[in-house]
Amino acid sequence: MTFGAPASLTSAFTPFDAGAEVVAAVFLGDAPVLALADGRLAFPGEAGDVRHSVAHPDGAILVAAADGRRLITGGDDGLVIASDAAGHEIVADENGKWIDAVAARADGTLAWSVGRELRAQTPKGEVKTLPLPSSSRGIAFFPKGYRLAIAHYNGVSLWFPNAGAPELLEWKGSHLDASVSPDGKFVLTSMQENMLHGWRVADGKNMRMAGYPAKTRSLSWSHDGKWLATSGADACVVWPFQSKDGPMGEPPRECGVRPEVKVTRVAFHPSALAVAIGYEDGMVLLCRLTDASELLVRRPDEGAPARISALCWDAKGTRLVVGAENGAAGVLTLPKK
Template identity: 30%
Template sequence: MSLTAADQALSIAWEITVDDAPVALSARGDLVAVAGAEGTVLVLDAAMGAEMGALELPGGALKVELSPAAVNLAVTGPMGYALWRRSDGRVHVRESGAWASSAAWADDERVAVASGRVAVVRDADGGELWRTERAASTVSDLAWLRQGRRLAVAAYGAVRGHERHTPQPVVTYPYVGSHLALAVAPTGKWICSGNQDASIHIWRTRDGSELTMSGYPEKVSRLAFDDTGRWLAADGAPDLTVWDFSGKGPAGTAPRQLRCHETITALAWRPGSGGHLASGGHNGTVALWYATAGQPANRLRPVRVLDDADSPVAAVAWAGPHLLVTAYRDGRVRAHTVPSRAEL
């Protein structure tokens, strides 16, 4: 599909520059949070880009995560993590000295943080509620299932499921390898890990049956389900792959392939069930896709490309269905207004 420059134009809602190199974005409710490599975290009004709060995480930042209603925030980094409370701007910093890879909110009052070889569950004020037993290696990612009643924790050799206040796992999904990213279907039916050995491993939570999709040319470090739980997007190659998890899952099927970037640096599904995906590349390109169009094994092209940046894309996030926020490594954070599917 060929598009002219005029076709590509999307209105810019706002743009700011932060005094740090962005590494992560989170968008929930009416807020957007951007975290920088040196530990600077800004909380912005999604509609206007105005600063609503700020904090610093000693040792730098890796990821940032707003709670579902955007009333609290967690930021993780190589030396610890911090919690921010919107109501009064209170910041609780935990300099544990342990690699904190990620955080996940069960709801607005409980957050799980990967901290070295354990996952620690804390309340919004920073109080510890419980923690998992030590894993064999550093926890690389975690996610909640069953509306925050079960925590999936990924570390070398397995993904383990913990019920609330149970340090020992109640279920173990083994896989001999290093997990880099974890994605849980919103339905709770599937757990997927992107791995150092250039594969995606899948478990069906109901019976523990498993499947490996191997053969990726590069490690798989980014995974995301859409809101329906049917579609899984992954990196691991110059092409993005999109797998169909309907029915019995992707066994025996081929993914849709989305080609635009030489190196993928970010991906995020648009809220809703329209099958829209945004991706970012090292060359500064942001692409918008009808990612579920066509048939399996189809190679798709983007429907829009935003290539007016000369800095690598660090992260993309949707602040609702009509606002796409992009962070670039040079410090720019830009929000584009995106039309509906009929106009896209």
């Protein structure tokens, strides 16, 4: 991936109307798919046309995750649905209870939270349940092994579904999103307060990352696991994780600074030290971490702005799908060298 003239990539961005608020955007293979709040999925075509499919006919999509082949959605109808271009399959029916979080990985392993319970499902369909101290809005798989990090009130539970009781990493307060570093050495959570909290898995050492003016709800790791990009400020705040102590004692970097305009979504490129940054006014930038050079992807909205609510790169790093809370969306196709 190279950055250079022109300073704008807007001509390589194909906009389209997704049709409703975008909850999440993913790639299934080479195909972009957007999960919409009204229960539908949007499948954009090459020319900006959009095909819709109803995944949750009687409910709204609350959360979504992808395993590379399927989009997994959880709704306020109590259903966990696995979808692809061919159709939809009910993975679980929780009898009308809201699905608070979902996670998926490439081997087909799934997890979801409902009420004060966490369910983990193997590719063969075996489901195990873990009682939680509170509801959970953030779950993440470790990169290796059948292990989960589950955010909840007063900390995170690390659970091997095949090995019984979980390990608890404690820190007082309400923990929201969960993220595990690509090397599995660190677990991070966003919190109800305007801060992040982390632990070193080996010994449970705490890491407190504060100073955000707003909640941090988007976290993205660089491909090499040495940087963590975050939302919640008027710049993309990027924390260093090169040392065994993570970011402790090291100042974060900032890129894509826009005074008084908050970053709402971040997505690191899958193979380059560059991050896509979405803002609360609908603008999207690409920023290279090494020298903070910037490329404009989408201009700010005119009139009533809409927050960027979804960003996702394809596996090759050649396309970026974008979605906003008002249904505005688009796909960036990076020019060939």
